[in-house]
Amino acid sequence: MSETSTNEMKLIFTNDFKQDSYKILEITKELADELEKKEKETKLVFRGLPDDEAVFCTNDKTFQIKKVQTTNMMLFISPELNQNPDSMENDTNDTTSNCYHYNINDNISSYYELIKISPRIKKLYMILSDTKYQGPDEEDRFDKLKVKFYTLNDILNEIQASEEEIIEGLKEYNAIDINGYWRIIDPNYIQIFLETLLNNIVIYDLSSEHLPLHKVIELSVEFDFPDFVTTHVLESFSDSVLKEEQETYYTLSKEKITRFLGIQLLASHMPDSYEYNEFISKWKEIVPEDYTVNIDLIKGFYIEEETTFQNDKRLLKYFPMTELSHDMKQRLEELFYAKPKWKDSSLLPYLQDIESNKKVIDRALIKYARASRVGKQIYYTSRF
Numbered sequence: 001m002s003e004t005s006t007n008e009m010k011l012i013f014t015n016d017f018k019q020d021s022y023k024i025l026e027i028t029k030e031l032a033d034e035l036e037k038k039e040k041e042t043k044l045v046f047r048g049l050p051d052d053e054a055v056f057c058t059n060d061k062t063f064q065i066k067k068v069q070t071t072n073m074m075l076f077i078s079p080e081l082n083q084n085p086d087s088m089e090n091d092t093n094d095t096t097s098n099c100y101h102y103n104i105n106d107n108i109s110s111y112y113e114l115i116k117i118s119p120r121i122k123k124l125y126m127i128l129s130d131t132k133y134q135g136p137d138e139e140d141r142f143d144k145l146k147v148k149f150y151t152l153n154d155i156l157n158e159i160q161a162s163e164e165e166i167i168e169g170l171k172e173y174n175a176i177d178i179n180g181y182w183r184i185i186d187p188n189y190i191q192i193f194l195e196t197l198l199n200n201i202v203i204y205d206l207s208s209e210h211l212p213l214h215k216v217i218e219l220s221v222e223f224d225f226p227d228f229v230t231t232h233v234l235e236s237f238s239d240s241v242l243k244e245e246q247e248t249y250y251t252l253s254k255e256k257i258t259r260f261l262g263i264q265l266l267a268s269h270m271p272d273s274y275e276y277n278e279f280i281s282k283w284k285e286i287v288p289e290d291y292t293v294n295i296d297l298i299k300g301f302y303i304e305e306e307t308t309f310q311n312d313k314r315l316l317k318y319f320p321m322t323e324l325s326h327d328m329k330q331r332l333e334e335l336f337y338a339k340p341k342w343k344d345s346s347l348l349p350y351l352q353d354i355e356s357n358k359k360v361i362d363r364a365l366i367k368y369a370r371a372s373r374v375g376k377q378i379y380y381t382s383r384f
Helices: 029-037 122-131 136-143 152-158 163-172 187-203 213-221 227-236 254-268 276-285 328-338 358-368
Strands: 006-013 045-047 055-057 062-079 097-117 175-178 181-184 238-243 248-252 302-305 315-318 341-343 369-374 377-382
Touching (some): 122 152, 152 163, 175 227, 187 227, 213 248, 227 238, 227 248, 254 315, 328 358
Parallel strands (some): 006 097
Antiparallel strands (some): 055 062, 062 097, 238 248, 302 315, 341 377, 369 377
């Protein structure tokens, strides 16, 4: 019988060995599948300023990076270069075995895992607030102010979110690229534009369901609204866009316009509260007659203040979710600080904008809140 050849491995600590030279990152199965498909280029990037806790971003998702200690030691090894196993000696002088040498590059006792989180875009509104666009007549004031204008690259370097999530955040805040810089269009300026547009629709007998872009631009110029503002607001407040060879038509969204004007009305009353019936009455006055006003449209932008038994009036106060933290724990702390006891129907809208997964919301409520029931109504109070 012929002798069977065996292979052996010899591990060697190199002279330049240095512990913790390497880091191991465990990616999710979803991300691994995305990278293997190669249907589109996937950008992987760590984001965060020196004082931030870094996050890991793909094209469209943001992940928290969590360090996990292991119970077993992991050796990071690599084969020694230019090996000829036939000529290598082994510890037993057995000519039937080959001994391969491997260099130990690192001794690792931990790794990093990724946990999907909501994008941290609250800061986006803060950094763009100083350069709000309020119309062409107000642009000269920036010549005297030392404020920073942000390009998309500037924003990507500062905001801890994926590029697609940042773009969605810019849309949410009604931001627009003006000469290479991203600017929030001031809500008061948008309100003036919408009120002017709705008046012109009545005066010139235009159809809000088939609104021609060229006609709106023509009328808007008379009120000194730039073309890019007209186009941006129409795209933001329409349900559909029909592009034909010679013209673009918009179908205005009654719901989006009603919601925006309702939020603006409530915000204009700060810091005072609005009596419910008075608010609804004034809200109806500022929208066209065929628009339906419903308090549910502005959920997540108001809280009902507690009243005494002698005063059974409903009082509404402006409290926008867009100005709250995007971290679930911090968001709940802010909510319970503002109001100790919440109906589930009032609380959930403040959580659903940062987390769409109902199971994640339920787990957070179990951890940070106490539930109670009065009849069919569920209430939440704080565990903090």
